[in-house]
Amino acid sequence: MFIQEIIMVKVRFAPSPTGFLHLGSARTALFNWLYARHTGGKFLLRIEDTDKARSSKKFLDEILEDLKWMGIDWDDEPLHQSQRFEVYREKAEQILAKEKAYKEGEAIIFKVEKGRTIEVNDIIHGKIAVNTNDIKDQVMIKSDGSPTYNFACVVDDAYMEITHILRGDDHISNTPKQILFYEALELTPPKFGHMPLILGQDGAKLSKRHGGVSVEEYKREGFLPEALANYLILLGWFPGEDHEVLSMDEAVKLFDISDMSDVQAKFDIQKLRWLNGEYIMKKTTEKLLPLIKEQLLTAGFDMSGVTDDYISKLVDLYKIRIKTLRELGELADWFFKDDFTMDEEGKRKYLDKEENKDNIRIFVDRLDGLEDFSHENIEKICRDIAEERELKAADIIHPTRLAISGKTKGAGLFEVMELLGKEKVIKRMRGVDK
RNA sequence: GCCCCUGUCGUCUAGCCUGGUCUAGGACACCGCCCUUUCAAGGCGGCGACACGGGUUCAAAUCCCGUCGGGGGCGCCA
Numbered sequence: 028m029f030i031q032e033i034i035m036v037k038v039r040f041a042p043s044p045t046g047f048l049h050l051g052s053a054r055t056a057l058f059n060w061l062y063a064r065h066t067g068g069k070f071l072l073r074i075e076d077t078d079k080a081r082s083s084k085k086f087l088d089e090i091l092e093d094l095k096w097m098g099i100d101w102d103d104e105p106l107h108q109s110q111r112f113e114v115y116r117e118k119a120e121q122i123l124a125k126e127k128a129y130k131e132g133e134a135i136i137f138k139v140e141k142g143r144t145i146e147v148n149d150i151i152h153g154k155i156a157v158n159t160n161d162i163k164d165q166v167m168i169k170s171d172g173s174p175t176y177n178f179a180c181v182v183d184d185a186y187m188e189i190t191h192i193l194r195g196d197d198h199i200s201n202t203p204k205q206i207l208f209y210e211a212l213e214l215t216p217p218k219f220g221h222m223p224l225i226l227g228q229d230g231a232k233l234s235k236r237h238g239g240v241s242v243e244e245y246k247r248e249g250f251l252p253e254a255l256a257n258y259l260i261l262l263g264w265f266p267g268e269d270h271e272v273l274s275m276d277e278a279v280k281l282f283d284i285s286d287m288s289d290v291q292a293k294f295d296i297q298k299l300r301w302l303n304g305e306y307i308m309k310k311t312t313e314k315l316l317p318l319i320k321e322q323l324l325t326a327g328f329d330m331s332g333v334t335d336d337y338i339s340k341l342v343d344l345y346k347i348r349i350k351t352l353r354e355l356g357e358l359a360d361w362f363f364k365d366d367f368t369m370d371e372e373g374k375r376k377y378l379d380k381e382e383n384k385d386n387i388r389i390f391v392d393r394l395d396g397l398e399d400f401s402h403e404n405i406e407k408i409c410r411d412i413a414e415e416r417e418l419k420a421a422d423i424i425h426p427t428r429l430a431i432s433g434k435t436k437g438a439g440l441f442e443v444m445e446l447l448g449k450e451k452v453i454k455r456m457r458g459v460d461k
Numbered sequence: 462g463c464c465c466c467u468g469u470c471g472u473c474u475a476g477c478c479u480g481g482u483c484u485a486g487g488a489c490a491c492c493g494c495c496c497u498u499u500c501a502a503g504g505c506g507g508c509g510a511c512a513c514g515g516g517u518u519c520a521a522a523u524c525c526c527g528u529c530g531g532g533g534g535c536g537c538c539a
Contacts, residue, residue: 043539075539134537152466161464161535169537176539199465200534221466223532228472230531258473261488265474268487288474291532295472298489308502348501358500373499409498424498436500 036068037190040094040101041180043075044087047241050233050294051195051225053097054259058222058287059193060099061260064279071187072105075180077173079109093242097252098275106187108179115174118182119167122211133170137178137211139163145203150191150220151289157203165204177201181208184217193220193284196291220284222263223291230293238296245299249322249352251310254303262292272305304350312342318352326356328363340446344438361432362447365455373435376425383426384459386412390423391456400449402441409441431455 040056042048063070076082094101119135122128128137143159167178174182180201184192199221209216227237239245245255256275260266264287266273273281307315316335319342324330341359349355361367377383393408394400409427413420428440431452437443444452 041539045539078538081538131537136537149466155465157465163535166537171537173537175537180539195533196466197533203465223467226532232532261473268475271473271488290467290474292474293472295489298473301489304502345501347503406498419498421498428499434500438500440498 034190036063036066037071037188038063038068038193039071039073039184039187039189041073041075042087042090043078044083044090045078045081046086047243048090048093049240050242050245050259053093053242053255054225054262055194055222056094056099057097057256057259058263060101061278061282062191062193062284063102065282068190069102070100071103071189072101073183073187074105074107074109075176076107076109077112077176077179079173082109089243093246096246097242097256106183108174108183111179111183112172112174114186115179115182116168116172118212119174119178122167125211127211128167133168133172134166135168137165137167137207139165139207145206147202147206147219149199149202150193150218150284151222151287152199155199155202157200159203159207162204162207165207167208177204178208181205181212181214185209185212185214189217191218191220191284193222196221196223220287222287223289225262226291226293228293228295233294237294238299247325249354250299250303251306251318251352254299254306257306258299258302261298262294263288272302300350307349307352308347310346312339312346315342315346315352319355322352323356323363326353328356328360330363333363337446344442344446348438358434358437361434365451367433369433370429370435373425373429373433377429377435378426378459380426383422386416386418386423387426387430387456387459389416390427391453394449394456395453397449400445400452402439402445405444406441426459427456430459 038059040052040059042052042056060070062068074087076087116135119128122137123130123135128135130136139159139162141160145157145159147155147157149155165177166175168174202219202221206216225233227233229237233240239248242255246252253274257273257278260273260278261271264282266278266281270277270281316339320330320335320338323338341362342355345355345359348358389412390409393412394405397404397408409423410420412418413423424440425435427444428437429435431444431447
């Protein structure tokens with residue numbers, strides 16, 4: 028056994044509560060969490076709230092909630108940097124005492140020794156070498172008494188006994204600076220791994236245009252946490268050709284940090300949508316029910332008098348046809364309101380023809396006398412009429428679908444007729460003549 | 462400007478370390494066909510890539526150099 032394998036892995040996620048949880052941060056958290064859970068180590072949280080003006084409890088609560096939503100749990104209590112200002116100062120004073128730093132006003136600044144090469148053996152990128160000539164002297168404690176990011180980061184990672192730092196590529200240039208601090212504090216640096224950033228599909232920075240940047244936005248849009256997490260994981264680690272759709276449990280089992288990609292990936296909303304559709308399809312209607320209800324409510328539908336049983340049947344009918352939870356409301360709005368919009372092209376094609384209206388008339392008259400409004404019975408009537416009039420069943424089906432839903436697409440006609448109910452079906456079919 | 466990371470289908474990637482098994486495999490998207498009551502789902506098929514230029518070698522997607530492209534960083538922000 029190698030020594031590294033018997034020391035417990037400790038990783039951390041260090042959000043700054045100055046905004047919502049960004050997709051990129053969520054991915055970073057996810058990989059750290061995966062690594063900890065895979066190795067049986069610890070996943071710790073550190074709140075980087077040194078900027079008092081910009082940090083807020085509200086953001087922190089949101090971030091923690093989003094993490095939980097994604098299925099990420101953490102060990103121990105989160106460490107708050109705002110409560111450790113004395114520690115940072117003390118450590119900076121130690122370095123100052125060794126004459127490796129100087130004061131400028133109230134600030135304590137670290138002297139960077141020139142002409143050295145700092146080598147980092149990055150877990151993801153391999154060797155990275157930087158010359159200290161390219162690094163300016165580094166502020167440790169600012170004039171206002173607060174620590175700088177790089178300094179607090181080192182003090183805390185050492186204090187928390189972090190063994191591996193997995194973070195975004197944008198921190199590569201921070202790493203040699205931090206290593207200098209580890210040296211000055213006579214500490215052994217942890218292992219570093221820098222994962223490439225996520226880009227929008229046009230190669231630019233991920234932004235609103237690409238579908239949103241915050242976890243919250245995807246949640247609202249009707250993405251399932253397991254789909255989002257699965258997709259984010261795929262953006263940086265390939266679990267194998269047969270494992271693209273994988274649960275967090277499987278990911279924990281299969282995850283191998285040495286297989287992480289060193290190439291920046293573009294965020295592809297299409298693939299996320301596909302994955303989400305896969306998860307929706309496979310999820311039980313029972314589990315989908317509360318989520319769908321919430322979406323319908325937010326969409327503003329009148330849900331009074333609508334039973335869970337009714338929604339469940341709707342979900343059964345539509346869950347293989349939607350890519351996001353929100354889409355059910357768009358596809359099935361006509362179940363909740365009578366003033367649904369009519370597809371213009373479909374209307375021209377199916378409802379503006381007299382023979383089609385005739386068929387609907389005959390169909391509705393027979394439905395009127397139907398006692399048991401089951402889809403089997405409805406279908407029987409429809410097919411009988413088609414046979415009698417020497418038509419294809421489709422000639423009756425399409426105009427009828429349009430009459431009751433305003434749409435040219437959707438779940439099987441007879442099933443949706445049964446669910447919508449005799450009264451509304453008949454009213455809408457008769458409405459065609461007006 | 463300087464420093465760092467990076468470059469296989471439109472996108473995510475397998476392969477690269479340990480050259481030949483690669484006329485480069487899979488997934489999403491797209492297109493076509495089948496199924497069918499439309500849309501999905503499902504099945505089958507198609508389109509489609511080693512950034513470019515030099516080396517090294519009997520042989521390079523794989524190794525080396527250069528060019529070009531993409532990204533990040535250079536704060537008393539985090």
